[in-house]
Amino acid sequence: xxxxxxxxxxxxxxxxxxxxxxxxxxxxxxxxxxxxxxxxxxxxxxxxxxxxxxxxxxxxxxxxxxxxxxxxxxxxxxxxxxxxxxxxxxxxxxxxxxxxxxxxxxxxxxxxxxxxxxxxxxxxxxxxxxxxxxxxxxxxxxxxxxxxxxxxxxxxxxxxxxxxxxxxxxxxxxxxxxxxxxxxxxxxxxxxxxxxxxxxxxxx
Amino acid sequence: xxxxxxxxxxxxxxxxxxxxxxxxxxxxxxxxxxxxxxxxxxxxxxxxxxxxxxxxxxxxxxxxxxxxxxxxxxxxxxxxxxxxxxxxxxxxxxxxxxxxxxxxxxxxxxxxxxxxxxxxxxxxxxxxxxxxxxxxxxxxxxxxxxxxxxxxxxxxxxxxxxxxxxxxxxxxxxxxxxxxxxxxxxxxxxxxxxxxxxxxxxxx
DNA sequence: GTCGAACTTGACCGGTCGGTCTAGTTTTCC
DNA sequence: GGAAAACTAGACCGACCGGTCAAGTTCGAC
Numbered sequence: 001x002x003x004x005x006x007x008x009x010x011x012x013x014x015x016x017x018x019x020x021x022x023x024x025x026x027x028x029x030x031x032x033x034x035x036x037x038x039x040x041x042x043x044x045x046x047x048x049x050x051x052x053x054x055x056x057x058x059x060x061x062x063x064x065x066x067x068x069x070x071x072x073x074x075x076x077x078x079x080x081x082x083x084x085x086x087x088x089x090x091x092x093x094x095x096x097x098x099x100x101x102x103x104x105x106x107x108x109x110x111x112x113x114x115x116x117x118x119x120x121x122x123x124x125x126x127x128x129x130x131x132x133x134x135x136x137x138x139x140x141x142x143x144x145x146x147x148x149x150x151x152x153x154x155x156x157x158x159x160x161x162x163x164x165x166x167x168x169x170x171x172x173x174x175x176x177x178x179x180x181x182x183x184x185x186x187x188x189x190x191x192x193x194x195x196x197x198x199x200x201x202x203x204x
Numbered sequence: 205x206x207x208x209x210x211x212x213x214x215x216x217x218x219x220x221x222x223x224x225x226x227x228x229x230x231x232x233x234x235x236x237x238x239x240x241x242x243x244x245x246x247x248x249x250x251x252x253x254x255x256x257x258x259x260x261x262x263x264x265x266x267x268x269x270x271x272x273x274x275x276x277x278x279x280x281x282x283x284x285x286x287x288x289x290x291x292x293x294x295x296x297x298x299x300x301x302x303x304x305x306x307x308x309x310x311x312x313x314x315x316x317x318x319x320x321x322x323x324x325x326x327x328x329x330x331x332x333x334x335x336x337x338x339x340x341x342x343x344x345x346x347x348x349x350x351x352x353x354x355x356x357x358x359x360x361x362x363x364x365x366x367x368x369x370x371x372x373x374x375x376x377x378x379x380x381x382x383x384x385x386x387x388x389x390x391x392x393x394x395x396x397x398x399x400x401x402x403x404x405x406x407x408x
Numbered sequence: 409g410t411c412g413a414a415c416t417t418g419a420c421c422g423g424t425c426g427g428t429c430t431a432g433t434t435t436t437c438c
Numbered sequence: 439g440g441a442a443a444a445c446t447a448g449a450c451c452g453a454c455c456g457g458t459c460a461a462g463t464t465c466g467a468c
Contacts, residue, residue: 006414006465028320030234034456044417045457051415055456110318114311116232150387153369157391160368161361168360183354187361190394210435210444238426248447249427255445259426 001053013051015041021062025104029059029111060121063112066105067125073098074132084140085189091133092162092188093181099166100177107171133158158188205257217255219245225266229308233263233315264325267316270309271329277302278336288344289393295337296366296392297385303370304381311375337362362392 005013019041023032034055038045052058077094078087099106112118133155140146146154165184169175209217223245227236238259242252256262281298282291303310316322338359344350350358369388373379 004414008465009414012415026320031321033454035454046416046418046459049457107318107320114314114318116230116311117235149390153373153387154391156369156372157365157388160366161364163368164364165357165360169357183357184361186353187358208444212435213444216445237424239424242448250429250446250448253427 001051001057003050009051012047016048016051017058017062017065020058021104021108024059024062024111025107029108029115056117059108059112059118062105062108063118063122064125066102066108067122067129070095070098070102070105071125071129071132074129078132078136083145084136084143085145087136088133088140088158088188089185091136092158092184093178095162096166096170096177096181096184100170100180103171106166110167110171130155130159161187205255205261207255213255216251220252220255221262221266221269224262225308225312228263228266228315229311233312233319263312263316263322266309266312267322267326268329270306270313271326271333274299274302274306274309275329275333275336278333282336282340287349288340288347289349291340292337292344292362292392293389295340296362296388297382299366300370300374300381300385300388304374304384307375310370314371314375334359334363365391 038048074091074094078091081087134151137151137155162184169180278295278298282295285291338355341355341359366388373384
């Protein structure tokens, strides 16, 4: 679906994607019909198929854009520090903030990841983010900041903590991103460095 | 759907549930039609609706049974030890083994958890498992085996690591449950105790 | 002003879905 | 052996789904 779009066209497409994302997040991808989307926006069905080849393509585009945006945020946030562990923490914090700002997209990720069809299509993007994390873990190990181990496993453990806490505390309980980030960092840090952080956890 | 079932009836129902679980795991819940299930089993549609009120009920029953079975396994495995941290580790190990033995059900959980309709229905069961974990964390904190903190957050962090590593290494890469359990335990332990375990990780 | 591209409408289509129902067969139990 | 209960088959149903299309409108470039 490669169409030359005018400014107006781009705006329409944006509206469609945003609206669909909320509906998908609210009611689920399968249960939300194309008819529902266009009716909800008060436009004809032709509009939908002018901008997207299919319902599936729409979701894919939403997902791709979201992955890209999240990764950009993570990378820009992780850029500054010289210490690899600090960079990791910035990454966790950036992730939490992004997810808190895009709760719809978070639940869309949840769905897509578990889905037999869409899950595999998410892989490339996830692998990219994964290798971002892994690079810093590896660097931290080389620098002796973190005990040696399999960086792949450790990276996945970090991602597991981050994602799960995000799901429970941000998606489920709407806690402030900063607090959740702190909790995740604290657990990961103790896991990584073998020492307990000072202050207690603010969460709850 | 409360029917008196003969032995034969119970077996049929079992077959239906097992077969449906595999199909749901392979192709997804929504894309798998009731017609597909009964055709795949070589029976008529009447059979399906004799045992289940609806497609949704079927999934619910599968899910409920699976949750119960997993929890039983976790509890029986966690029972022995006097040390709360050991119990936690046994729980992680039990979880990994169970998930490795029921990969279909694991991906069904993934789906249901992310689903807008089924997700909430999974809550009660998850809350039960959650409080099992939390009890031991709390006990470990009281006993001074683990630094103080919010047991709710720490428990979720443990669950996050366990589930994510299971998803990646057991569902995705079919690694041995024992190795994955070791990896999860190692990460959680360092996180919990502030000390690095001795041996390196066997995974990969 | 005009012409083609961008955009929009909504009736329509074939197909599939979850679920019903009737008519039948088998099993169980007295 | 006979009646009731358990079980099975599969044609059938209305609803809805994703997607098409012909026709019409608006916009922007020249």
